[in-house]
Amino acid sequence: MRRFVVGRTKSLVNRYQRSRVLSSTPLLLDSPSSMAAPPSSSHPSPPVTLETINPKVLKCEYAVRGVIVTLAERLQHELQANPGSHPFDEILYCNIGNPQSLCQQPITFFREVLALCDHPAILDRSETQGLFSADAIERAWQILDQIPGRATGAYSHSQGIKGLRDTIAAGIEARDDFPADPNDIFLTDGASPAVHMMMQLLIRSEQDGILCPIPQYPLYSASIALHGGTLVPYYLDEATGWGLEISELKEQLEAAKSKGITVRALVVINPGNPTGQVLSEDNQREIVEFCKKEGLVLLADEVYQENVYVPDKKFHSFKKISRSMGYGGDDISLVSFQSVSKGYYGECGKRGGYMEVTGFSADIREQIYKVASVNLCSNISGQILASLVMNPPKVGDESYESYAAEKDGILSSLAKRAKTLEEAFNHLEGVTCNKAEGAMYLFPRIHLPQKAIKAAEATNTAPDAFYAHRLLHATGIVVVPGSGFGQVLGTWHFRCTILPQEDKIPAIVSRLMDFHKGFMDEFRD
């Protein structure tokens, strides 16, 4: 006699006196039996096929590295194998916010500190003083002293090294003028794992919904799909510069509730991805009020907090806004995501980031800590870098001037590129493009002729994907079709980063214009 225990496992005495072994993972245990085991089946379990994998994995999509990127990689190989085989000599990856892949240089101070922490044996050597700035050496010592045993090769505390979290909390305080607690910081390998952790915590089934902007960054749809929840869309209003209307939030929330969906959280991306808008303080206050009233967790994607390009807008964290409204942790559950991949640093490959988790009870925090512990810790270089971006060189430090010059150079150039590309898009026939107030993207709308839409349909392709494929084949420029982010039915967009270096922009603009004119000439109704 055997027994299958699902859910709460129990201690059973079986003929081997085997124990209840493992917490409450559903666990198959056999109970005392004198019967021989049945003979091994001659039908093996089905092999791994698309029909037998987790359907949540099948459902998940991530357009930023979808079909178009696979095609671009193929073209790149063809170009390498046969130079001249395409009407362009390089692939320009404007599909992804990956600044250093397009020749943005890292901030020297940050890299100095990382190198010294990777190889602390050289810190005492005289040659090092010729190679590294004095404040980088000093900072490396400070950081090493914050790491138990100066062991940069050890797993850290599951939330990240305490001293680095102290530094980050101090950086948040300096930014917001409100207190931050290092125990609220969870350092992560970039922002993506942090988003997954929150989705994993909040989503129980398809009956749990997460309010997400449309258009959205597809990490959110992918993560919701992988965790088996329901994406409850709220639409940003393109006509008002991708405005976020509270009436729309309310309407979608009620619609979801009326279908039996429990909406758990609201995702806000500010500055917006792919839309580039920067929320006003008033708007942020309304959003906080809405979440508080409706008991929603506010998941604030603030990874572009350093990327604001217009003088009339400024980044304000949702924590600062909610605290300035007098709301503390008891009033609103708020998670702020930050990353070392964006900003002026653009250190995507370092996979550093954190989430600041406020307004959750101690027992929920323990659950988040437990999940973080299963993966032990995020990478230490990424942790160090997260502390550096939240505490860069200050006026008076040896590196300050070069640091400030590097930072300002990158941000002012990004602003210029955003402007130039936005204007170029707006000059194309049938294209309108909102300003990139922030982030790293433009999301132009293309009013495609019916003939182009029909041609796309004939090849079983979404019209915006059809356009993006033609663009890639003609120019080597990789953009992501709007359908990967979501868009109002019958409208077509694409996301294009503002990241190619300035000296490449004129050629890009002229290739874009030529292509677009040719495309319209071919398909104009």
Add this chain to the structure above:
Amino acid sequence: MRRFVVGRTKSLVNRYQRSRVLSSTPLLLDSPSSMAAPPSSSHPSPPVTLETINPKVLKCEYAVRGVIVTLAERLQHELQANPGSHPFDEILYCNIGNPQSLCQQPITFFREVLALCDHPAILDRSETQGLFSADAIERAWQILDQIPGRATGAYSHSQGIKGLRDTIAAGIEARDDFPADPNDIFLTDGASPAVHMMMQLLIRSEQDGILCPIPQYPLYSASIALHGGTLVPYYLDEATGWGLEISELKEQLEAAKSKGITVRALVVINPGNPTGQVLSEDNQREIVEFCKKEGLVLLADEVYQENVYVPDKKFHSFKKISRSMGYGGDDISLVSFQSVSKGYYGECGKRGGYMEVTGFSADIREQIYKVASVNLCSNISGQILASLVMNPPKVGDESYESYAAEKDGILSSLAKRAKTLEEAFNHLEGVTCNKAEGAMYLFPRIHLPQKAIKAAEATNTAPDAFYAHRLLHATGIVVVPGSGFGQVLGTWHFRCTILPQEDKIPAIVSRLMDFHKGFMDEFRD
């Protein structure tokens, strides 16, 4: 009229002409309606409580950083605040395979290369030649040349930098004498995310089972719990040095099948964690045959492949074994996990690792690639380090001798420590301990007196946890109770790493002996 679409979403035209926005994430869409939205509910969604979070998160447990570690951290703080407040002057973390936290030094060559790749600006400087070995400089150049644009700060290909995967594949070939394909390699932030990826792919519901050794490393039980599957235990036989019997696998598989469980995969940890045994080739062949016959994916945790301490045992990868049996990718689905955290390098904080995925169809590989893409890539330093451990300095390289001395020093010392601790445990009254043939752990069995078991029950604690707590309070030594790994009912164990430095071992042994004697004197029946 509104409509809720679960599963396959459909394009709906609503009054805003909003589109089908996002692939097939369950998605809430509203349909054409002239009705005003219902007024906002006055009942907010329930706040986030233990009752309303994902129950899979609640179920998940991870003893390696469980209650005992939290207690140890508290004692450490108390010691810092009040030196002398406990009968020991430091906490010895023997709970976790984290060598550098216990003063193991990193391999110099590896750190040199990492530092140079972090700050390539110094590669051309003359001072650098005084500070770094010539082959480290050369290796850094080689690696940079493998990275598009030499951009160590860019997201890489979702599977990792192609040139580094080439190096790793070559390392696998050199190790196994069978071909390895760089396209089979997925670089990951340590082995844990790779394990999660495979569990996520394979587990559809509680009706899907994963065969896991008992005792096991609790990453597996945690990951199975988080992904909602069923752990199907197979028991290692302590009496034969934690032997893995095929008859046991068969019996547990049939038991699972008879309960309607579809067993998808078999986890084998070799060398074993927490058990330290190294499988014989014959045994490995039987396991391969079993997986092939039963259509199971073989998930081979081979992160301790460099940690073998006995002359009569040698590590053989499951890929080598299966290829030597004449089985190719069409015959068996095999995933091998490797990590930079273990071996003689012990670079836990770098979060590098990979999985080699063979025997899956192209469409399944695409699904794995897609899931990898959602998180963009693993950290580049970890990727570089994974390439270094699979291609360390060779005879004739400038660093070779110092590298070999560092490596041999670490491994021979680990072997000595394993032996010393094993003998010490076996000298304790009522304790028996198998040899650590490999890995980083001993898993002694404690035959606890009934009086101790009753005392534990009186405090609502598992007897092995009771022992571990008493040990910690008396000596500062942190071990993990066997119940965190699973054990035969009525047997009690703990896992203790062999990682404290050699000069600390005598004191540890004497503290252990004193504590144990005192404990037995107190509770002897």
